[in-house]
Amino acid sequence: MEFWKEDFYSRKFAEKKRDDTIIVNMGPQHPATHGVLRVLVELYGEYIVRSECVLGYLHRMQEKMGEVKTFPQFYPNTGRLDYAHALAWNWAYVGAVEKLAGIEVPERAEYIRVITTELNRISSHLLWWGVYLLDLGAFTPVMYAFEDREILLDILQKITGSRLTYTYFRFGGVFQDIDSKFIEQTKTFCKRMRSRLNLYRDFVTENIIFRKRVEGVGVFSKDLITKYGATGPVARGSGIKYDVRKAEPYGVYDKFDFEIPVEESGDCLARYMVRMKEIEQSLNIIEQALEGLPEGDFRNKKAPKILKPPPGEAYFSVESARGKVGIYVVSDGGLNPYRVKLRSPTYSNLSLLNEASEGMLLADYVATLGSLDLVIPEIDK
Amino acid sequence: MSGIIGTPLFKIIVGLVTVLMFIGLNAILLGYGERKISGFIQRRLGPYAVGPHGIFQMMVDMVKLMTKQLVTPKQADKYLYWAAPLIAFMAVPVLFIAIPFSPTFTVLDVNLGIVLILAFAGLNVLALCIGGWGSNNKWSLLGAARSVSQFIAFEVPILLVALAIAMMTGTLNLSEIVNQQGNFPWQWNIVVQPLAFVIFFVASLAEMNRVPFDLPEGESELTAGYNTEYGGMGFGLFVLAEYTHVVVASSVMTALFLGGWKGPFLPGIWWFLLKMYLLCFIIIWIRWAYPRVRFDQLLNLSWKYLIPAGIINLLATAFLVKLF
Numbered sequence: 001m002e003f004w005k006e007d008f009y010s011r012k013f014a015e016k017k018r019d020d021t022i023i024v025n026m027g028p029q030h031p032a033t034h035g036v037l038r039v040l041v042e043l044y045g046e047y048i049v050r051s052e053c054v055l056g057y058l059h060r061m062q063e064k065m066g067e068v069k070t071f072p073q074f075y076p077n078t079g080r081l082d083y084a085h086a087l088a089w090n091w092a093y094v095g096a097v098e099k100l101a102g103i104e105v106p107e108r109a110e111y112i113r114v115i116t117t118e119l120n121r122i123s124s125h126l127l128w129w130g131v132y133l134l135d136l137g138a139f140t141p142v143m144y145a146f147e148d149r150e151i152l153l154d155i156l157q158k159i160t161g162s163r164l165t166y167t168y169f170r171f172g173g174v175f176q177d178i179d180s181k182f183i184e185q186t187k188t189f190c191k192r193m194r195s196r197l198n199l200y201r202d203f204v205t206e207n208i209i210f211r212k213r214v215e216g217v218g219v220f221s222k223d224l225i226t227k228y229g230a231t232g233p234v235a236r237g238s239g240i241k242y243d244v245r246k247a248e249p250y251g252v253y254d255k256f257d258f259e260i261p262v263e264e265s266g267d268c269l270a271r272y273m274v275r276m277k278e279i280e281q282s283l284n285i286i287e288q289a290l291e292g293l294p295e296g297d298f299r300n301k302k303a304p305k306i307l308k309p310p311p312g313e314a315y316f317s318v319e320s321a322r323g324k325v326g327i328y329v330v331s332d333g334g335l336n337p338y339r340v341k342l343r344s345p346t347y348s349n350l351s352l353l354n355e356a357s358e359g360m361l362l363a364d365y366v367a368t369l370g371s372l373d374l375v376i377p378e379i380d381k
Numbered sequence: 382m383s384g385i386i387g388t389p390l391f392k393i394i395v396g397l398v399t400v401l402m403f404i405g406l407n408a409i410l411l412g413y414g415e416r417k418i419s420g421f422i423q424r425r426l427g428p429y430a431v432g433p434h435g436i437f438q439m440m441v442d443m444v445k446l447m448t449k450q451l452v453t454p455k456q457a458d459k460y461l462y463w464a465a466p467l468i469a470f471m472a473v474p475v476l477f478i479a480i481p482f483s484p485t486f487t488v489l490d491v492n493l494g495i496v497l498i499l500a501f502a503g504l505n506v507l508a509l510c511i512g513g514w515g516s517n518n519k520w521s522l523l524g525a526a527r528s529v530s531q532f533i534a535f536e537v538p539i540l541l542v543a544l545a546i547a548m549m550t551g552t553l554n555l556s557e558i559v560n561q562q563g564n565f566p567w568q569w570n571i572v573v574q575p576l577a578f579v580i581f582f583v584a585s586l587a588e589m590n591r592v593p594f595d596l597p598e599g600e601s602e603l604t605a606g607y608n609t610e611y612g613g614m615g616f617g618l619f620v621l622a623e624y625t626h627v628v629v630a631s632s633v634m635t636a637l638f639l640g641g642w643k644g645p646f647l648p649g650i651w652w653f654l655l656k657m658y659l660l661c662f663i664i665i666w667i668r669w670a671y672p673r674v675r676f677d678q679l680l681n682l683s684w685k686y687l688i689p690a691g692i693i694n695l696l697a698t699a700f701l702v703k704l705f
Binding site: 022024030031032043045046133134135136137138139140143144147204207209210212213361362363364366 | 419422423424425519520523526592593595599600601602603604669670671672673674675676677678
């Protein structure tokens with residue numbers, strides 16, 4: 001018996017197979033799928049006839065877990081959803097519950113949230129940058145990116161206690177205050193990062209082989225973006241100027257002066273450039289926030305220890321490194337949420353791929369898949 | 382006893398043993414070099430871990446490769462599957478036979494030296510091809526198909542360039558070609574034929590599957606291409622063959638363009654090894670600095686740029702040779 005006869009997805013996919021093509025599984029253990037994503041690909045030579053992403057290899061029922069845990073018990077789960085930009089999910093959840101229960105957040109806490117989230121965004125983009133070049137066959141940039149990311153993680157570890165899956169935000173503030181050493185280190189990092197960005201530009205962005213690999217490859221039209229509701233750098237790379245930080249400002253983002261980088265061409269290079277410019281903008285935001293950091297409490301002292309929000313519902317969305325993260329929480333007045341719904345950006349972004357991939361070369365497909373900046377636990381919530 | 386020493390058979394046996402030792406030594410040296418250079422470029426601490434400056438790492442690697450179980454995939458073609466790494470390695474000793482390390486240190490000084498090397502270098506692609514086919518793995522098959530078309534595309538410019546050198550020097554004998562060059566850089570063929578050197582260098586990179594042209598094994602696209610299913614010494618032999626090809630290509634470039642063993646002060650062999658390892662270093666350096674090209678771009682590079690450039694170079698050489 002052929003193996004795919006046992007597999008629903010493969011069987012459905014194989015039913016429409018042409019005679020002159022082969023079907024291959026890209027993943028779940030393929031080096032370029034960045035995790036346990038399985039892509040069924042029909043290949044004519046090296047050209048892709050069609051492809052289909054098969055999800056569910058990492059399903060962890062996060063939404064159901066939200067219903068059976070008390071409000072504070074769900075904190076750690078948010079950090080596990082997108083391990084590369086955990087603080088965005090932290091913020092979305094905390095923000096939704098604060099809205100629901102009407103908890104005030106001190107201004108200092110809001111500033112700290114902005115600083116840490118932006119640092120985390122930079123680390124996420126750095127991780128992406130390195131791994132994307134690994135997809136294109138260059139190994140050295142990974143090491144360079146990790147070198148910078150290491151400094152960032154050290155800084156964040158001092159105040160959050162962990163290096164990857166942060167659980168730093170609390171209802172009404174943050175877990176602990178930042179100190180002068182943190183501020184000093186962050187300022188040093190910002191200075192260093194700007195010079196490193198020049199190195200990145202010289203080493204990779206202006207490299208002719210890199211340019212030829214990403215220019216005009218994997219073009220997503222505006223229609224496709226709006227059709228599937230893609231957000232984040234993927235949408236901004238296609239000329240859609242949508243960023244939650246500007247469109248629906250949350251926290252204290254409206255106090256800072258920063259720009260939303262937008263590229264018109266919609267290819268892999270556009271998404272790459274958007275992310276590189278976003279690192280710069282994040283550095284701007286961090287420097288402004290450190291400049292204007294107010295004194296005061298880092299957490300609302302009056303926030304209830306045992307949280308029982310009144311019946312009702314709340315939705316809160318933030319801009320993560322991958323796009324719009326939204327959490328919808330319904331309360332029936334009990335200790336647990338009645339319902340938690342997670343809106344993950346990567347899921348929408350990945351949906352573009354099947355349509356856009358037809359007729360692509362296999363190497364371009366890998367480049368396009370990489371440019372979406374996938375984090376699989378966020379898709380298979 | 383003294384009658385045996387002078388015979389060609391004895392010379393060939395001694396030559397082969399020396400060559401095999403040289404291959405093993407080179408694989409260790411280049412493997413170590415690859416680690417150290419990549420560690421230096423990428424600022425890694427890893428290559429310092431095993432022994433002082435990591436010198437024992439290669440021995441550990443060798444022990445690991447040799448002690449691994451030899452697994453044959455269930456539905457693979459058993460004979461082709463195991464023939465592939467052997468073929469990849471078998472042609473390798475022959476490649477060294479015609480290389481003139483110094484006037485006295487040439488195993489076999491044949492008249493068709495360069496043709497011999499190019500012919501036997503071609504066996505590598507056969508190994509890749511049947512290895513990819515025999516594994517019964519679709520990624521391997523794609524890798525095999527890639528390796529064949531890549532080889533065909535880049536063999537042509539190499540031959541065109543070699544032909545231009547042969548026309549200029551009037552011989553295919555590598556020792557003779559070296560002899561016609563002088564001691565100093567401005568007397569080398571690279572000055573007369575800079576375009577030929579560039580073509581030869583780029584095409585050799587593609588011939589031996591080094592980044593940015595390592596498409597048959599492009600690990601991000603084809604998982605590992607033709608060697609997806611190989612482990613242990615099967616994989617080891619492929620790697621050994623790859624490193625040897627780096628050394629051979631560097632040697633041929635040294636002999637053709639960089640004056641071979643010619644140089645002031647030092648004995649010839651040192652100059653040869655110096656130039657050869659410098660080229661090896663550049664090849665490794667390129668690997669750690671560049672991304673991989675796409676397959677159509679690779680073929681375009683050969684058919685649209687290198688081959689026309691090679692033909693122009695050949696015609697220009699012919700014209701100038703006729704003129705003077």
